[in-house]
Amino acid sequence: MGKQDKQGKHGERGKRELPPVPEPLPVPVVDAHTHLDACGAADAADVSAMLDRAASAGIAGVVTVADDMAAARWVVEASTWDSRAFAAVALHPTRTAKFTDDDRAELERLVAHPRVVAVGETGLDYYWTRFDPDVAPPAAQQEAFRWHIELSKRVGKPLMIHDRDAHQDILSILEHEGPPETVVFHCFSGDAEMARRCMEAGYIVSFAGPVTFRNAGPLREAAKLVPNDRLLVETDAPFLTPHPFRGRPNEPYCAAYTLRDLAELRGEPAAELAAAVADTAERTFQLRSVAPLG
Numbered sequence: 001m002g003k004q005d006k007q008g009k010h011g012e013r014g015k016r017e018l019p020p021v022p023e024p025l026p027v028p029v030v031d032a033h034t035h036l037d038a039c040g041a042a043d044a045a046d047v048s049a050m051l052d053r054a055a056s057a058g059i060a061g062v063v064t065v066a067d068d069m070a071a072a073r074w075v076v077e078a079s080t081w082d083s084r085a086f087a088a089v090a091l092h093p094t095r096t097a098k099f100t101d102d103d104r105a106e107l108e109r110l111v112a113h114p115r116v117v118a119v120g121e122t123g124l125d126y127y128w129t130r131f132d133p134d135v136a137p138p139a140a141q142q143e144a145f146r147w148h149i150e151l152s153k154r155v156g157k158p159l160m161i162h163d164r165d166a167h168q169d170i171l172s173i174l175e176h177e178g179p180p181e182t183v184v185f186h187c188f189s190g191d192a193e194m195a196r197r198c199m200e201a202g203y204i205v206s207f208a209g210p211v212t213f214r215n216a217g218p219l220r221e222a223a224k225l226v227p228n229d230r231l232l233v234e235t236d237a238p239f240l241t242p243h244p245f246r247g248r249p250n251e252p253y254c255a256a257y258t259l260r261d262l263a264e265l266r267g268e269p270a271a272e273l274a275a276a277v278a279d280t281a282e283r284t285f286q287l288r289s290v291a292p293l294g
């Protein structure tokens with residue numbers, strides 16, 4: 001996303017406008033996976049403006065996630081600018097064609113920062129490998145995924161998984177390596193069977209905008225059967241804007257739309273689901289034990 005799109009005002013026919021900020025949720029929750037840098041935030045003022053907007057919709061904090069080494073440095077710094085920002089660091093699976101010893105050493109150093117609450121996003125992406133020759137092939141991705149699993153166990157921080165068209169290999173590798181104590185499937189994209197397998201294994205699943213898409217039948221079925229103490233909500237902003245704003249830019253405040261839609265889908269009061277999601281985020285990322293700023 002280019003700088004000129006920062007406020008989404010330069011596209012055709014208003015399509016690039018940010019959606020309206022909704023009424024605040026009855027209980028504040030955390031956006032469990034977002035990319036503040038890709039949303040257009042560069043400095044502390046940008047981050048705070050975005051988090052103020054989020055707070056006005058009942059999104060009390062965010063985990064901002066790195067997908068390359070430059071982003072890993074940035075998210076750790078950003079997490080020190082505002083007490084509502086927490087960080088996750090890893091090398092995204094699509095970028096692991098070249099994953100040097102220096103990169104690994106730097107990630108080990110960054111992940112130890114007290115405001116880094118997860119190792120992610122890591123995992124497997126078999127979608128982009130089919131179209132883009134620059135994307136790491138499956139073998140390189142698998143090797144990097146194993147390394148991140150080991151890192152997560154070693155530092156005792158949750159593993160945040162990116163899984164695109166790779167459900168079976170992700171589950172097998174986790175089982176073979178022995179999963180860390182806490183595993184989160186970000187932007188969960190499986191069906192009911194995959195959700196059952198994740199529940200049996202003790203994993204947490206995090207739902208992004210696609211769970212609100214009216215044509216996402218199998219994913220919506222999966223979302224109905226996950227107990228409310230095993231799920232999170234996220235935006236994965238600036239992508240995957242929830243219904244009814246699909247195609248527009250996304251920001252952390254839009255997690256409020258996803259939570260309300262999910263509550264309706266599950267036939268559960270939004271306040272009840274939000275309270276459960278808030279607890280699960282706290283338990284998963286141990287947010288209250290993160291040292292305050294200053």
Ligand SMILES: [Zn+2]
Nearest residue numbers: 121162186187
């Ligand atoms: Zn991802």
Ligand SMILES: [Zn+2]
Nearest residue numbers: 033065121236
């Ligand atoms: Zn992401």
